[in-house]
Amino acid sequence: MSTAKKGMSIQRKSNLTGWLFVSLAVIMIVVFYFYPMLQALLLSFKSGTGMNLEFVGLDNYKRLFTDTTFRTALTNTFIYLIVQVPIMIILALFLSVLLNNSQLRFKGFFRTAIFLPAVTSLVAYSVIFKYLFATDGLVNKFLMNLHLIQTPIAWITDPFWAKITIIIAITWRWTGYNMIFYLSSLQNIDNSIYEAARIDGASATRQFFGITIPLLKPIILFTSITSTIGTLQLFDEVMNITKGGPGNATTSISQYIYNLSFKYSSDFGYAATVSYSIVVIIIILAFLQFKLAGDDK
């Protein structure tokens, strides 16, 4: 009887200790993530300038559907997403398979070089890219010297090419980062699986699609979700390379929210409504990606 009682109290004490250890982190996540999420939801039903907001019901949501800038920002973000994320993931996979080749020499050099862009700050590399891709910049000079183009491309000031520049920039920054994830997973794959496949006469392509891709599926899912979330939040690059221009040709949703809140005559209420659209999109896309990847994980 007495031992049971003692056991109880130790358990209770350990339970309390557990809560004490996690309390600070839990409080901070609640205060700085969940509480603002709730506030943003409340805000999305209000409108006005600065701190003078009043309740307007669903007006902001109605405005969202007729807002052409929002539609442009949404379209831009989806173009980045649909074009950039697959290109980057395929490129990263391809590079990681090459680097995992046991006969490859200078492996360390190639790996470090290709990973290097991932250590730069987003602002710093954006400024560098802005200059490299200027109409009189090095990229145009290089292409013209090779006679690949006759006249300089307006990388920053043409609505089409500006989007391409943003896509090239993001791909440069993040391919090596994603490659490292694949590489470390590849190194965990038992070599005998490939040997067995080779004995069975499977070609390199067949091995790639039959063994490598299925085994890397969880990590590919992980990187595609993080890349999707990252692209939906795209801000630093657009802000520093094109400023969203020309016109709104490269504006992202995050930048539009920033402009609504701090640049135009600020409307926190409507900005919060726009921001909730990203939340909804992230939830839908994450759900879809989980479904697409199948239910084996």
Place this chain on the structure above:
Amino acid sequence: MSKLKKLGMYLFLSVSAIISIFPFLWMITSATNISADVTKGRIIPGTHLFDNIRNLFESVDISTALLNSAKVSVSTTIISLVIASLAGFGFEIYRSKARDAVFSILLLSMMIPFAAIMIPLFQMFAKISNTAPAIGIDTLSGVVLPTVVTAFLIFFFRQNAKMFPKDLLEAGRIDGLSELGLFFRVFVPTMKTTYAAAGIITFMSSWNNYLWPLIVLQSPENQTVPLLISTLGSAYSPDYGVIMTAIVISTIPTALVFFFMQKHFVAGMTGSVK
């Protein structure tokens, strides 16, 4: 492997490596050239590095920005490592159904885009400014506070705590250590590599953070390095040599951290997803 395939492989890797490195080389050589030469497309090193450095320090207050960034990143790193590892330890060592549920809810915060919460956060800090101006808008504490604890870091410490030998704790308890004593005297020293990896990730993201400082900081004397670079980069008639020098200087801390701790960095990035 056929010779042709091998050639193709090396060619592809070399081109990828060159594209990856070139912007760095250009940034470094441009820091040694005058603006006019950079515009002309000179890509070989020049002799104007010290002129550029002098011009940079004379034209903008980069030393203050560097100091601000250092204060923000170092304090963010220390505070977040302490809070997140306490939590990771708590969630893993004292497991209970209730705490596992709380942990899953915390993980959801990783899906919250910063753009969705930045306005309420701004309002929150504007309110805090009224009662405690020292931690409100336009202060470095205001930069640190909302970014200091992330669910990712808690997750990271918990994942690594799974590999922590629990027998050590029993031994410590027998020796009469308190639970907090166990954490500081047994857990922290054994998990040095985990702390190193977490520290690198946190330091880098804090040093490079742009959007929140852009919103919360207003006066020039509180500027962090990314804000300064961004302002320099959007100048109407930029001095390329000076800007590139600023970018080189701002990249040195993260580059050093990366090169000296490359192993931990990679292990840290990928370790948590295994």
